Amino acid sequence: MTSETPVTACVLIIGDEILSGRTQDVNLAHIATELNEIGIQVSEAHVLPDDEAILVDNIRKASERFDYVITTGGIGPTHDDITADCVAKAFGRELEMNEELETLLRRREAPPEIMAARLRMARVPQGGELIRNPNGAHGFRVENVCVLAGIPRVMRDMLSGLLPTLKGAKPVRSRTVTAFVTESQIAGPLGALQQAHPSISLGSYPFSRDGRYGTSLVARGTDEAALDNIESTLKSLVADAGGELLDS
Amino acid sequence: MTSETPVTACVLIIGDEILSGRTQDVNLAHIATELNEIGIQVSEAHVLPDDEAILVDNIRKASERFDYVITTGGIGPTHDDITADCVAKAFGRELEMNEELETLLRRREAPPEIMAARLRMARVPQGGELIRNPNGAHGFRVENVCVLAGIPRVMRDMLSGLLPTLKGAKPVRSRTVTAFVTESQIAGPLGALQQAHPSISLGSYPFSRDGRYGTSLVARGTDEAALDNIESTLKSLVADAGGELLDS
Numbered sequence: 001m002t003s004e005t006p007v008t009a010c011v012l013i014i015g016d017e018i019l020s021g022r023t024q025d026v027n028l029a030h031i032a033t034e035l036n037e038i039g040i041q042v043s044e045a046h047v048l049p050d051d052e053a054i055l056v057d058n059i060r061k062a063s064e065r066f067d068y069v070i071t072t073g074g075i076g077p078t079h080d081d082i083t084a085d086c087v088a089k090a091f092g093r094e095l096e097m098n099e100e101l102e103t104l105l106r107r108r109e110a111p112p113e114i115m116a117a118r119l120r121m122a123r124v125p126q127g128g129e130l131i132r133n134p135n136g137a138h139g140f141r142v143e144n145v146c147v148l149a150g151i152p153r154v155m156r157d158m159l160s161g162l163l164p165t166l167k168g169a170k171p172v173r174s175r176t177v178t179a180f181v182t183e184s185q186i187a188g189p190l191g192a193l194q195q196a197h198p199s200i201s202l203g204s205y206p207f208s209r210d211g212r213y214g215t216s217l218v219a220r221g222t223d224e225a226a227l228d229n230i231e232s233t234l235k236s237l238v239a240d241a242g243g244e245l246l247d248s
Numbered sequence: 249m250t251s252e253t254p255v256t257a258c259v260l261i262i263g264d265e266i267l268s269g270r271t272q273d274v275n276l277a278h279i280a281t282e283l284n285e286i287g288i289q290v291s292e293a294h295v296l297p298d299d300e301a302i303l304v305d306n307i308r309k310a311s312e313r314f315d316y317v318i319t320t321g322g323i324g325p326t327h328d329d330i331t332a333d334c335v336a337k338a339f340g341r342e343l344e345m346n347e348e349l350e351t352l353l354r355r356r357e358a359p360p361e362i363m364a365a366r367l368r369m370a371r372v373p374q375g376g377e378l379i380r381n382p383n384g385a386h387g388f389r390v391e392n393v394c395v396l397a398g399i400p401r402v403m404r405d406m407l408s409g410l411l412p413t414l415k416g417a418k419p420v421r422s423r424t425v426t427a428f429v430t431e432s433q434i435a436g437p438l439g440a441l442q443q444a445h446p447s448i449s450l451g452s453y454p455f456s457r458d459g460r461y462g463t464s465l466v467a468r469g470t471d472e473a474a475l476d477n478i479e480s481t482l483k484s485l486v487a488d489a490g491g492e493l494l495d496s
Contacts, residue, residue: 011295015451016451017451017453018276018277018293019280019289019290019292020280020281020290020420020422020466020468021276021278021279021280021281021284021290022422022466023277023453024274025273025276025277026272028266028269028273029266029269029272029273030269031269032267032268032269033268033269036269041267042267043267043297044267044294044295044296044297044302045266045294045295046292046293046294046295047259047276047292047293047294047295049291050451054292076431076452076454077431077432078431078434078435078438078439079438079439079442079450080442080450080452081452110432113436114432114433114435114436115432116436117431117432117433117435117436118432118435151454151455153456172268174268174270183325183326184325184358184362184365184366185362185365186326187325187326187327187362187365187366187368188361188362188365190327194327201264202327202328203263203264203265203298204324204327204328205263205270205271206324206399207399208399208401218270220264220268
């Protein structure tokens with residue numbers, strides 16, 4: 001709810017292991033934080049199985065609906081790594097061996113069967129551009145779809161290579177006021193404050209700590225001065241409601 | 249890829265705070281693990297903003313595509329808590345004050361303005377059933393859509409109340425073989441093994457530990473004896489590839 005048109009992104013988290021509960025995703029929070037810094041807002045995220053039809057459909061639709069699509073996972077050498085295939089299908093392109101990737105992957109010697117598996121990772125859809133990772137495997141980009149690894153450390157390296165190539169709007173900043181106060185105690189004035197300041201997005205996030213209920217009030221927007229004002233107002237609002245302010 | 253028809257679920261994780269990267273979701277992994285235990289497979293999860301149009305559309309579509317839909321978040325008393333409203337709209341129903349919830353919420357005295365905010369949490373779509381939580385706030389269910397809290401501790405209590413009311417298929421079990429072996433080393437035989445056993449789903453999840461690359465091989469299926477066999481085969485496969493087995 002900022003006045004500028006936000007630049008949007010959708011994150012597609014690919015992998016049965018996230019959906020089975022075996023693996024806890026930590027990539028979304030990192031990607032969202034980093035994109036936010038350069039003025040790109042993660043508007044949705046979808047956690048998807050290793051299923052070609054579902055992936056192709058999601059990649060195609062997300063590519064149309066959002067400015068950027070970031071995928072994580074499914075780019076290794078095994079049979080369940082089908083992200084490159086699905087991105088190619090979504091755009092009606094063929095997969096090609098990328099020469100640079102092939103050279104990199106061939107650098108370390110291996111028996112033919114192992115090399116054949118490894119070279120699956122050199123397949124990039126026609127016209128795709130590499131996303132540079134100084135520390136290892138590269139990702140790639142086709143149109144507005146950016147394909148990153150699932151392993152968090154590798155994903156972060158690839159993301160660092162990707163970020164300078166993306167175009168964001170004005171970054172969204174936030175102010176947080178945390179207090180021992182229940183949401184009901186501040187719901188009325190908070191709603192009124194939101195109505196009075198449509199260019200700022202006000203969120204309220206309850207928590208429990210030491211057996212007491214508290215609330216984090218978060219203001220988001222692109223205007224730092226307006227955010228500073230809202231922060232003061234939020235503190236008064238908590239005090240008026242009889243809440244106890246905590247360090248945010 | 250089990251031979252029985254799986255019972256499916258979609259998890260809708262509602263809240264700007266997850267998409268901004270401020271809050272790390274931990275509910276999905278817990279829900280997926282618990283549902284798996286009773287034979288319900290989380291097939292997709294969507295992380296969605298506090299936006300009525302997007303939520304209504306997602307609730308409606310997920311309700312049609314999956315056997316169950318579980319939502320987390322957006323059921324508090326503040327202006328950004330719109331899950332109940334959106335579930336009502338998705339099913340074309342009115343929101344009603346639930347008498348039982350109202351009585352509960354009125355039990356603790358409060359000034360009229362605070363009580364008015366608190367009573368937002370007693371609004372349930374027409375015909376909705378409560379999801380019991382012995383420790384506090386209840387969730388509710390409309391058709392196949394089950395509405396839970398976002399705070400993990402409260403969500404877990406509600407989920408415990410919900411689980412006995414859901415009907416699953418045969419639970420999906422898993423066996424994991426973990427080894428210092430690269431995915432490329434075992435990709436060939438692993439792919440062949442998957443082709444030979446279509447009723448079992450084989451996944452391969454790379455990791456790095458102490459500067460070495462390893463892989464977790466996970467077999468999932470409903471037939472315990474078949475899984476035991478596959479586990480032995482996976483161990484031989486790793487040994488043949490020269491990998492070093494680790495405790496899973």
